[in-house]
Amino acid sequence: MRKIAALIFPGFELLDVFGPMEMFGLLPEEYALELIAENRGPVASNQGLSAYATATTADGMNHDILFVPGGAGTRREVENASLVAWIDKASQHAEFTLSVCTGSALLARAGILDNRRATTNKAAFSWVASQGPGVDWVPRARWVEDGNILTSSGVSAGMDMALGAIQRMHGRDRALEVAKWCEYTWQEDRDHDPFAEVHGLV
Amino acid sequence: MRKIAALIFPGFELLDVFGPMEMFGLLPEEYALELIAENRGPVASNQGLSAYATATTADGMNHDILFVPGGAGTRREVENASLVAWIDKASQHAEFTLSVCTGSALLARAGILDNRRATTNKAAFSWVASQGPGVDWVPRARWVEDGNILTSSGVSAGMDMALGAIQRMHGRDRALEVAKWCEYTWQEDRDHDPFAEVHGLV
Numbered sequence: 001m002r003k004i005a006a007l008i009f010p011g012f013e014l015l016d017v018f019g020p021m022e023m024f025g026l027l028p029e030e031y032a033l034e035l036i037a038e039n040r041g042p043v044a045s046n047q048g049l050s051a052y053a054t055a056t057t058a059d060g061m062n063h064d065i066l067f068v069p070g071g072a073g074t075r076r077e078v079e080n081a082s083l084v085a086w087i088d089k090a091s092q093h094a095e096f097t098l099s100v101c102t103g104s105a106l107l108a109r110a111g112i113l114d115n116r117r118a119t120t121n122k123a124a125f126s127w128v129a130s131q132g133p134g135v136d137w138v139p140r141a142r143w144v145e146d147g148n149i150l151t152s153s154g155v156s157a158g159m160d161m162a163l164g165a166i167q168r169m170h171g172r173d174r175a176l177e178v179a180k181w182c183e184y185t186w187q188e189d190r191d192h193d194p195f196a197e198v199h200g201l202v
Numbered sequence: 203m204r205k206i207a208a209l210i211f212p213g214f215e216l217l218d219v220f221g222p223m224e225m226f227g228l229l230p231e232e233y234a235l236e237l238i239a240e241n242r243g244p245v246a247s248n249q250g251l252s253a254y255a256t257a258t259t260a261d262g263m264n265h266d267i268l269f270v271p272g273g274a275g276t277r278r279e280v281e282n283a284s285l286v287a288w289i290d291k292a293s294q295h296a297e298f299t300l301s302v303c304t305g306s307a308l309l310a311r312a313g314i315l316d317n318r319r320a321t322t323n324k325a326a327f328s329w330v331a332s333q334g335p336g337v338d339w340v341p342r343a344r345w346v347e348d349g350n351i352l353t354s355s356g357v358s359a360g361m362d363m364a365l366g367a368i369q370r371m372h373g374r375d376r377a378l379e380v381a382k383w384c385e386y387t388w389q390e391d392r393d394h395d396p397f398a399e400v401h402g403l404v
Contacts (some may be wrong), residue, residue, distance in 0.1 A: 025249025
């Protein structure tokens with residue numbers, strides 16, 4: 001059983017968090033989920049609706065997987081030194097670190113991605129890349145795996161990465177079982193990324 | 203500007219709610235979102251993580267769109283007479299009523315789907331169908347539109363339906379713009395449903 005600490009902050013992107021959490025949450029014998037924020041209680045998303053954090057970054061760490069979403073709030077949080085320091089420590093504590101969309105800007109600022117391959121949202125690519133000059137940013141990828149760090153492209157790509165993470169930890173059949181239950185057509189090939197062209201990056 | 207009342211209840215399915223809300227929420231000049239529950243405050247999903255309801259079913263109605271998700275909690279809520287009665291009234295109040303997954307069991311119990319075409323989760327099809335003997339249940343459909351009632355298949359199908367609803371209200375270009383921003387490959391054809399075969403319904 002692995003515990004996932006899913007970070008949320010004001011202006012997090014709804015689907016970045018809850019697409020992947022849907023997938024992991026369908027294997028309750030394998031994953032325990034928790035929303036963690038700087039303050040316990042409701043945290044408003046980029047879409048206005050709030051999720052409820054039951055743990056805080058001041059609590060002790062007991063997670064196996066660190067999950068960092070994107071959203072407009074990342075533009076503010078990259079300057080939040082104490083949160084960025086927590087992300088660095090939480091990633092060192094974790095067996096796996098996952099980000100979706102502009103969440104990789106936060107990983108980059110924490111230094112976690114230096115000398116690693118990573119990707120991000122296609123519409124915000126140049127801003128995110130500017131947050132980590134030492135990162136090997138990959139413009140065409142649905143998601144990227146470099147060691148135990150998985151970074152996905154924008155928003156809906158997080159679901160494909162989550163299934164890729166499930167595959168890696170529990171095999172392809174478990175990932176396909178989750179996708180079937182969600183009636184989701186998993187895009188298994190992490191290098192297939194039509195949106196790199198759509199957004200003019202390649 | 204249309205206001206969406208998105209109902210949540212204990213055991214709601216995360217992606218049923220937050221996939222569509224991601225899509226609608228990206229057009230803040232067109233849609234205002236609110237999570238509504240029997241009680242204000244945190245409501246635990248089927249995956250354990252909680253969303254935060256800021257409105258209750260006891261408040262006055264001021265929505266334009268009623269949105270009803272599915273999830274394991276629907277098995278209990280179909281027997282919740284006061285909630286089912288609220289859904290009936292809230293649908294009458296609404297310009298559009300949308301459901302995802304087993305949310306259509308709640309619409310069926312409220313009588314909203316009688317003599318209409320509707321669909322639901324493929325893995326729970328026979329149970330949902332038993333909740334509405336007067337409904338024309340469609341086994342093969344990504345989503346179904348019958349007048350101003352839109353019902354989708356399981357979990358991830360809600361995102362395709364949401365884009366279909368945006369198309370209907372604001373045109374195909376706006377729907378495609380939202381999909382592009384989310385890096386989401388919209389399955390536009392609502393009759394294309396590979397999961398009907400996967401789950402042995404056709």
